[in-house]
Amino acid sequence: xxxxxxxxxxxxxxxxxxxxxxxxxxxxxxxxxxxxxxxxxxxxxxxxxxxxxxxxxxxxxxxxxxxxxxxxxxxxxxxxxxxxxxxxxxxxxxxxxxxxxxxxxxxxxxxxxxxxxxxxxxxxxxxxxxxxxxxxxxxxxxxxxxxxxxxxxxxxxxxxxxxxxxxxxxxxxxxxxxxxxxxxxxxxxxxxxxxxxxxxxxxxxxxxxxxxxxxxxxxxxxxxxxxxxxxxxxxxxxxxxxxxxxxxxxxxxxxxxxxxxxxxxxxxxxxxxxxxxxxxxxxxxxxxxxxxxxxxxxxxxxxxxxxxxxxxxxxxxxxxxxxxxxxxxxxxxxxxxxxxxxxxxxxxxxxxxxxxxxxxxxxxxxxxxxxxxxxxxxxxxxxxxxxxxxxxxxxxxxxxxxxxxxxxxxxxxxxxxxxxxxxxxxxxxxxxxxxxxxxxxxxxxxxxxxxxxxxxxxxxxxxxxxxxxxxxxxxxxxxxxxxxxxxxxxxxxxxx
Numbered sequence: 001x002x003x004x005x006x007x008x009x010x011x012x013x014x015x016x017x018x019x020x021x022x023x024x025x026x027x028x029x030x031x032x033x034x035x036x037x038x039x040x041x042x043x044x045x046x047x048x049x050x051x052x053x054x055x056x057x058x059x060x061x062x063x064x065x066x067x068x069x070x071x072x073x074x075x076x077x078x079x080x081x082x083x084x085x086x087x088x089x090x091x092x093x094x095x096x097x098x099x100x101x102x103x104x105x106x107x108x109x110x111x112x113x114x115x116x117x118x119x120x121x122x123x124x125x126x127x128x129x130x131x132x133x134x135x136x137x138x139x140x141x142x143x144x145x146x147x148x149x150x151x152x153x154x155x156x157x158x159x160x161x162x163x164x165x166x167x168x169x170x171x172x173x174x175x176x177x178x179x180x181x182x183x184x185x186x187x188x189x190x191x192x193x194x195x196x197x198x199x200x201x202x203x204x205x206x207x208x209x210x211x212x213x214x215x216x217x218x219x220x221x222x223x224x225x226x227x228x229x230x231x232x233x234x235x236x237x238x239x240x241x242x243x244x245x246x247x248x249x250x251x252x253x254x255x256x257x258x259x260x261x262x263x264x265x266x267x268x269x270x271x272x273x274x275x276x277x278x279x280x281x282x283x284x285x286x287x288x289x290x291x292x293x294x295x296x297x298x299x300x301x302x303x304x305x306x307x308x309x310x311x312x313x314x315x316x317x318x319x320x321x322x323x324x325x326x327x328x329x330x331x332x333x334x335x336x337x338x339x340x341x342x343x344x345x346x347x348x349x350x351x352x353x354x355x356x357x358x359x360x361x362x363x364x365x366x367x368x369x370x371x372x373x374x375x376x377x378x379x380x381x382x383x384x385x386x387x388x389x390x391x392x393x394x395x396x397x398x399x400x401x402x403x404x405x406x407x408x409x410x411x412x413x414x415x416x417x418x419x420x421x422x423x424x425x426x427x428x429x430x431x432x433x434x435x436x437x438x439x440x441x442x443x444x445x446x447x448x449x450x451x452x453x454x455x456x457x458x459x460x461x462x463x464x465x466x467x468x469x470x471x472x473x474x475x476x477x478x479x480x481x482x483x484x485x486x487x488x489x490x491x492x493x494x495x496x
Contacts, residue, residue: 033063051347054263059340070232083231083260084346087324090259095302099283116193132176133186134301141170142183180294184256191255219261234328236350239382245328263344310368374409378418390431412446415439447477
């Protein structure tokens with residue numbers, strides 16, 4: 001009897017200890033969620049984030065929330081269930097279907113484009129493999145790099161075969177497998193191969209093989225003409241405010257970037273990747289293998305594999321991630337697989353620093369020191385220019401730098417952002433010149449500052465000064481293709 005009582009006491013003590021531990025862990029998670037919420041609210045207040053977020057710690061969601069507006073015309077707020085265009089996050093789903101078909105013996109990773117698309121140009125099609133397409137090492141020119149793509153092509157609908165023939169079949173820029181060059185054409189071609197092999201439309205294959213089995217009911221192919229309940233509008237943030245993003249026909253991003261989803265559905269996707277419900281372990285090992293050095297990290301199949309270091313952690317943290325950018329939207333999914341942490345960020349006001357936000361969230365999850373964002377300098381100076389003049393803006397710059405240097409973002413990209421708005425949106429070449437001059441004075445090693453100043457001189461008809469500054473930009477950044485091309489054009493013009 002005495003032994004039973006002792007066992008009972010021991011059992012009760014263990015239960016109490018576990019309850020205390022659970023309460024403590026819950027409290028820690030809530031504290032982290034509050035810090036992340038404060039972080040996102042600050043980004044929103046500064047006009048640097050407008051969207052939705054989901055953060056999971058150890059596989060459990062600790063924060064999912066919307067910030068700002070899904071529809072600015074009607075004042076409809078963003079919510080966790082709001083549907084966003086996810087851009088290049090689409091690539092990981094395309095890669096998954098390819099790997100499923102590889103496992104089924106229907107596709108060979110070393111198979112050539114011509115094996116699956118016999119109508120593709122032979123000289124290239126017989127060189128480029130599926131592996132090359134998956135890893136952005138094909139050498140095929142990416143259609144989104146075409147100088148006239150967004151202005152002249154992006155609004156027009158195309159059938160898959162026609163688009164490949166016109167815009168995904170250019171002469172090779174390098175021999176397949178020789179280097180990494182991020183490439184939307186490659187993933188567009190992969191979508192066509194999926195359709196050929198399965199004899200079904202790309203979006204139907206995704207629905208049958210991934211979305212329906214995983215219960216991803218709020219994910220699909222984003223057709224412009226369809227009424228999709230809860231779809232966010234796409235906007236662009238400028239120093240002057242917000243405006244509607246340019247129209248893009250969704251037949252063009254296709255299997256490289258045409259999907260929409262929610263942060264909640266991407267949580268389901270993340271959880272499924274820890275199982276073999278979608279891919280076998282063998283295929284997942286291939287997907288997450290660092291095949292190519294890329295973007296300061298390594299590229300797998302539709303994913304970027306990298307490591308992060310923090311001062312108070314001895315080990316490096318492995319991350320598997322990918323970003324997406326499409327007219328009016330940018331997105332990020334970042335998986336910390338050793339800890340089962342997940343960060344999903346969707347933004348519907350154009351390009352913003354989601355990588356920076358995610359890095360800070362990771363610091364919060366690991367109790368590392370972190371900083372809140374700084375106020376955007378460009379917006380303040382723009383207001384001075386509009387309400388007064390550019391000289392007032394230059395004086396305000398000196399004042400802010402001297403007295404509020406820790407509060408504002410003095411990165412050189414801020415002055416470039418302001419200068420380009422004045423130059424291109426407002427056609428105020430003289431004001432733009434003054435801002436760009438300030439930028440190169442303050443940041444003499446910033447190549448893009450000289451490139452921007454050269455462009456402003458070009459717009460003002462001052463070719464000699466344009467040549468001088470393009471040359472300086474190229475000296476600081478020998479890989480600056482735009483500066484090189486502009487110099488060649490200017491020298492040809494002078495010879496005439």
